[in-house]
Amino acid sequence: MTANPPPNSKRPAKRVGIGARPPANPHAEAWIRQGDGDALNKGDTYTARLTLDITPAMRSRIKVSAFTQGVTVADVLRALLEREFPEHRRENTP
Template sequence: MTERSPKRSFATRPANPESWIKASDTPSARGSADGGYTARLTIDVTSELRGRIKIAAFQRGVTVAEMLRDLLAREFSSTEGDPS
């Protein structure tokens, strides 16, 4: 059997999670509304849940992305003393 390459593979866990998280902080092509950095996040959801999310966003008069960004910002707000 052949020996594995010493280079990091796609699923290799980082030695230092903090530096790994901050390493992806590069300016995106679109940028964010506040001129900061953005990062793409991909999740798998069922077709049924995707439909409910789209309906909720439509009823609120916002895009799915805007609604989910707000939801995530509320859930993971940066607070005083938060290490992030």
């Protein structure tokens, strides 16, 4: 259904169709799916999102620390958590 323009409109009533989808190019599809080399490496490791509430002051201190180290906040927090909770931790046994 094409809507007619108001009588005083200067635009003609014209309906433009969208053309057919171009045929798929297997080489282009493979290139798109390949993505960035870094993205593939990041996908090798399973990750899970962790959300926690902190004060704005704590968030600011973390951000400043990350900035001065030249890394992201996520990198700083991952390193901190890895130090505190290493994969192979010795248990303190009496």
